[in-house]
Amino acid sequence: MKKVRVATIWLDGCAGCHMSVLDIDEAILNVARRAEMVYGPLVDAHEFPKQVDVTLVEGGVSSQEDLEKIRTVRQRSRLVVSLGDCAVTGNISAMRNQTPTRKLLERIYVEGADVMRVVPSDGVPALLRHAVPVHEFVKVDLHVPGCPPSAKAIAFVLEELFEGRVPDLRSKVKFG
Amino acid sequence: MADKISVRIDGEYVAAQQGQTILEVARAGGKFIPTLCWLENLSPVGGCRLCIVEVSGVGRLLPACTTPAQDGMSVTTNSEKLTQYRRMALEFLFSERNHQCAVCVSNNHCELQSMAQRLGVTNVRYPYSFPKMRVDASHERYVLDHNRCILCTRCVRVCAEVEGARVWDVSGRGIHSLIVSDMNRPWGDSKTCTSCGKCVEVCPTGALAEKGFGVEEMVKRDRKVRRLAGRRGGHV
Numbered sequence: 001m002k003k004v005r006v007a008t009i010w011l012d013g014c015a016g017c018h019m020s021v022l023d024i025d026e027a028i029l030n031v032a033r034r035a036e037m038v039y040g041p042l043v044d045a046h047e048f049p050k051q052v053d054v055t056l057v058e059g060g061v062s063s064q065e066d067l068e069k070i071r072t073v074r075q076r077s078r079l080v081v082s083l084g085d086c087a088v089t090g091n092i093s094a095m096r097n098q099t100p101t102r103k104l105l106e107r108i109y110v111e112g113a114d115v116m117r118v119v120p121s122d123g124v125p126a127l128l129r130h131a132v133p134v135h136e137f138v139k140v141d142l143h144v145p146g147c148p149p150s151a152k153a154i155a156f157v158l159e160e161l162f163e164g165r166v167p168d169l170r171s172k173v174k175f176g
Numbered sequence: 177m178a179d180k181i182s183v184r185i186d187g188e189y190v191a192a193q194q195g196q197t198i199l200e201v202a203r204a205g206g207k208f209i210p211t212l213c214w215l216e217n218l219s220p221v222g223g224c225r226l227c228i229v230e231v232s233g234v235g236r237l238l239p240a241c242t243t244p245a246q247d248g249m250s251v252t253t254n255s256e257k258l259t260q261y262r263r264m265a266l267e268f269l270f271s272e273r274n275h276q277c278a279v280c281v282s283n284n285h286c287e288l289q290s291m292a293q294r295l296g297v298t299n300v301r302y303p304y305s306f307p308k309m310r311v312d313a314s315h316e317r318y319v320l321d322h323n324r325c326i327l328c329t330r331c332v333r334v335c336a337e338v339e340g341a342r343v344w345d346v347s348g349r350g351i352h353s354l355i356v357s358d359m360n361r362p363w364g365d366s367k368t369c370t371s372c373g374k375c376v377e378v379c380p381t382g383a384l385a386e387k388g389f390g391v392e393e394m395v396k397r398d399r400k401v402r403r404l405a406g407r408r409g410g411h412v
Contacts, residue, residue, distance in 0.1 A: 085276075085277070085278055088298070088299050089270075089275075089276075089299070089300065089304070090304060090306075091276055091277075091278055092276060092278060092279065094274075094276075094304065094306060095274070095276060095279075097306040098274075098306060098307075098308040098309075130306060132303075132304070133299070133300075133304075135299065135301075136303060140299075143298040143299035144298070145298050145299065147277065147278030169298055170293075170296035171293060171294070171296075173293070173298060174277075174289060174290070174292065174293040175275070175277040175289055175292060176277025176278045176280065176283045176284070176286075176289055
């Protein structure tokens with residue numbers, strides 16, 4: 001059987017959703033049997049591959065870099081899954097949205113710092129005005145809310161997708 | 177004795193009494209109609225729009241909690257169309273304020289959150305408005321977080337109808353509506369508040385909470401308030 005090409009990507013999130021992916025216990029054996037992990041923080045690939053079947057997206061879209069990444073992901077993936085509240089709703093990453101970005105950066109890097117009191121600009125991507133859910137920029141095929149989504153829900157989603165079904169998540173997932 | 181009437185709910189004939197709302201009749205018949213602003217024994221306002229139902233011969237959807245049942249009425253409580261509109265109403269509630277369930281005192285004990293789960297809302301299709309909202313922590317025991325408020329007005333009604341203090345009211349219009357205490361004074365400066373905590377117990381989300389509770393720790397207990405509310409005669 002041809003293996004399903006699965007990628008994961010980490011945008012503006014805390015890595016908790018990736019932790020939850022690793023937390024699926026024995027279901028990970030099935031994932032190993034059915035899927036090939038082609039990209040993600042857990043994999044040693046540098047560039048997002050050309051053809052991916054399923055991409056799990058953790059985190060909201062918060063910076064110019066996130067935006068470029070998610071557009072590449074959408075172009076190269078058959079299915080895009082928003083994994084976790086930050087990707088689905090903005091959640092914690094969106095808690096900065098009430099403060100203008102310039103003020104926010106100054107509050108943290110100037111007022112909040114003891115040394116090197118300067119807003120970093122070299123080699124860091126510019127922040128977007130708001131951190132927003134993934135589906136505000138690209139089409140998302142499936143939303144799996146939760147902070148993080150339970151390992152059980154993730155295992156269920158992966159198994160259903162491997163079988164070629166759309167998982168029915170009613171009553172299986174919740175915000176928060 | 178109240179007049180008996182006969183109502184058709186989802187095709188079944190149900191006996192009811194004149195003056196009962198569609199919601200009361202349907203619930204008595206074991207039907208599930210989702211509600212958020214409605215609370216047993218408080219006067220209904222029909223604000224959240226989750227309890228909308230289809231009534232034969234009426235071109236628009238009607239809120240079940242405020243529409244009186246009438247003899248010969250035929251009501252549909254569940255359909256594809258209703259589910260669609262109920263989800264939409266719920267998604268609007270989520271998009272209007274900042275509901276970060278993960279860091280809310282009421283996480284896992286929230287009626288808005290569990291309603292989303294029950295109605296199968298896994299994402300909000302509309303852009304979030306991310307408004308800048310105040311948190312009023314001036315009261316010595318309680319806190320009001322406008323970020324989590326869905327303007328159900330349960331606090332307004334319980335304070336007026338059960339406690340009789342009339343501390344709470346709604347200021348502004350539409351999306352700018354805001355729950356205010358006294359004449360838009362800080363809650364802690366309120367001369368009318370008796371600190372009874374009824375508003376906190378009936379609040380469906382983490383908008384009203386007791387101080388000293390962390391994330392997931394605020395469990396609301398509205399049973400006693402509902403019972404008290406049931407003892408008063410008629411609606412105010």
